[in-house]
Amino acid sequence: MIAVAAAAAFLATFNETFLNVALTPIMLDFGVDVSVVQWLATGYLLVAAVFVPVANVLYHRFPTRGLFVAAVALLVVGSVVGALAPSFGVLLTGRLLQAAGTGLLTPIGMNITLAVAPREKLGLAMGVMAAMTTLGPSLAIVVSGALLSAVPWTALLWVFGALSLLVLLTGAVLLRNVAELGRPVLDVLSFVLVAVGLVGLLYGISTAFSGSALTAGVAAVIGVLALVAFVVRQNRVEHPLLDLRPFRSTPFVLGVSMTMLGLFFVFAMNVVIPIFLQSVRGQDPLGASLALAPGILLTVVLGPIVGRLFDRHGGRLMIPAGFAIMAVFASLVGVAAGQDSVLLFAALYVPAVLATALVIGPSQTFALSSLDRESSPHGVTVVATSFQVAGCLGTSLAIGVFNALTTRGVEGGTELLDASVVGFRGAAGLVALVSVLGIVLALAAGRAARAARTLRAAEETTGQARTVVDLMKTDVYALSTEQNVLEALQMFTERGISGAPVLHTDGSLAGFLSDGDVMRYLSAEHPSSTTIYSFATGESADLEDALADLVSLPVVRLATPDVVTVDETASVADAVAVLSDKHLKKVPVVRGEHGEVVGIVSRSAVNRLAISSYLASREGLAAGDGTGATEREPQLV
Incomplete structure (x- = not known):
């Protein structure tokens, strides 16, 4: 499943730059200028960014496999529309269809990875994802340059459509539902x-x-x-539409910011270098794209290795070192732009792009590991949106600086070649300054991680009690008083739960209905069914009568009216006592006496807390220096 998610991440970012090398022949075929054709790139990033927040709602409303297939299908349909487009407007329409699929696909893939990756191997899994997101936009330029040397630009869309169809079929076979489904409202x-x-x-x-x-x-x-x-x-x-709780975590904000700076570097250099080599150094599209190939391929290999190192040692040294290497070698690439040797230029770019592997994956993992499981999907949405924003910023600012300095030089009487070198050096200098900013953020992230660890240790030392708010599940599957029992059973089956609270329209608690309540009713009113299990085997003689009965039976008729609850201010110890004394699997959390239901605490959540606390204490003792991380503790140091 992680492989499928990684393939989806690759597809989404690959398509962001796949048509960049083909913009010139597209302009010739449709008779449009640069200001129009650039919307194939800019419009793509904008639409993708808009659809990312929607993905979080859809992820928790529809089964994972079906949603994944639908998102990839948009890529396939958009490719076909674009390849057959009789006009630029139709081509742009197909491109924007692809963008909608990309906006959905990136967070879906990351959520799948977070759901199935073992916590102790999260760095490795995110390293693979980061390698794919770095490989995508970079390799797209190489592949498109090679294809355009032999086939028309429409072949690019057919090739991408075929790749998308392959991923669609693979996802349809291998994926299973991993999301906790509910009915979130858009x-x-x-x-x-x-x-x-x-x-x-x-x-x-x-x-x-x-x-x-x-x-x-x-x-x-x-x-x-x-x-x-x-x-x-x-x-x-x-x-x-987007839960903003992740922004309350300083490590998360810093981690997302560092991720964006790393992606800024990738998108900026991958669009400016081909333009510079083609327009100034006279390279053909294939030659210009091949200058990027060595660094791209080595980055893919390095991504998972960096993930393993991060799992073991954290990113205290790794991330700032990555930004430092990026700053130094981006500056050297700018210097080499004035030299005649394209080989030297390409060689200096290799360590620069390799360093992004030390930044992007570890920064993502650092950001997401600072969140609990309730906030993680919303954090993924923020991170996925940052991909598109960073791509648009990197592309637009780098090209803008390059063109502005080049134009000013030409207007001032400088030769075009010299003016273009100055323009490229300006873009490289911008990227170097952004990397220096990354060093500052990495150091700040280190301090934030140490502060979080110190606070955690202080809480454990002083014995500060947790409240149920820290433990409860806030996305509660609930029934309304207007629903019938058959609808309740359907929800139990789809969500994989055994019971749910019944709420009045104002959110207050009306009762609690369990599958045991339904089983007892069926046994009493429809004796021939004996137990509800007979319905699963089709042996019940009065199946139709029973089902008709359940359709007309309101849930409040069977729900237990006197529900045991705990207040949101109660401690975890209080919740444990209630669950144990009353022999309950779960208990609703309410705000004030007879107030609205704000969450639910289950025995399984308490068990996970106990086990994770024990493992965290063992990990801390084994590490000795605090480099290990728990679910809610960032891993930078």
Whole structure:
């Protein structure tokens, strides 16, 4: 399943740059200029970024395999539409269909990895994912350059469609459902706000160097205002599109920021280097793309190795060292741009791109390991959105600086070759400065990780009690008083649960219905069924009558009205006492007496806490220096 998720991550990022080398022949075929054709790249990133937050809602509403197949199907359909496009508008439509699939596919793949990867091997799994996300946009340039030397640009879409179809079939066979399904609601206004926010902000940035400064500024301001409104709404609505709890974790924010800086480097250099080598050094598309190939292939090999090292030693030295190498060799690549040797230029780029393996995967793991299991899916959504934002920022700013400095040099009387070298050095300098910023963030992340570990140790030393809020499941599967018993049984079957609270319309508790309550009713009212298990074997003589009875029977008729609950301020010890004394599997958590249900605590959650605490204590004793990590403790140091 991790292999399928990694293939999905590769597809999603591969397609982001796959058409970049083909923009020139596309312009010739459809008679459009650069300002129009660039939307095949920019529009793709914008639409993908918009659909990422939607993926979290869909991930918890639909079975994993079906959702994965549907997302990949968008890539296949978009490829076919684009390959057969009679006009640029149809080609762009196909490209945006692919972008919607990409926006869904990236977080789905990461969620699958988080769900199935053993915690002690999370660094390795995320290292594989990071290698694929780094390989995708880089290898796309190499492959497309090679293909364009022999076939028309439409063949690129057919090739990608075939790859997508292969991944679709593999996922349909190998994947199983790993998400905890419920009925999350898609808040349409939140979707509109995040769409306007991201499109406005990224459009403003992408046009800042090539269009009207006023238009870019207005678009950016509208985008920022829409994102502010989005954040405010998420804190007020009952069903937010994106849970903002991950942003309360400083390690998470720092980890996401470091991931974005690493991706900024990849996207910026992978678009500027081919342009520079083709327009200035006279390389053909294949020659320009091959200059990137050695570093790309070595990065794929290094990704899983770095993941294993991170699992063992953390990222205290690894991440800042990666940023430092990126800064140094990006600067050296800029210096080599003025030399005649393309081989020297390509050789200096190898350690620069290799260093991204020390940054991207470890930073992702550091960010996500700071979250609990309830917040992890929302953290994945943020990380996946950051991929698209970083890609748009890296591409737009690098090309913008390159073009601006080149144009200024030519207008000042400098030869085009010399002016282009200055433009490339400006872009390389921008990437180097971003890498220096990454060093600063890595050091800050180290301090944040040490502070989190110190706080944890202090809590354990002082014996500070946890509350049930730290342990409860907040995404509660609940029944309404308006549902019937057959609907309840259907939900029990789909969710793999044995009971659920019954809620009034105001969220307060009306009772609790278990499958045992239903079994006792069936045995009393339909004796020939004997037990509910006879329905599974088809041996019940009055199956139809029983089912008809359940359809007309409200859940409140069978639900236990006097439900044992615990208040959200209760300690874990109190919850354990209730579960033990009352012989219960789970108990609802309420806010105040007769208040709304805010969560549910189960025996299995208590067991996991006890086991993880024991293992964490053993790991801490074995490590001695605190390099190990628990589920909620970041792994940087």
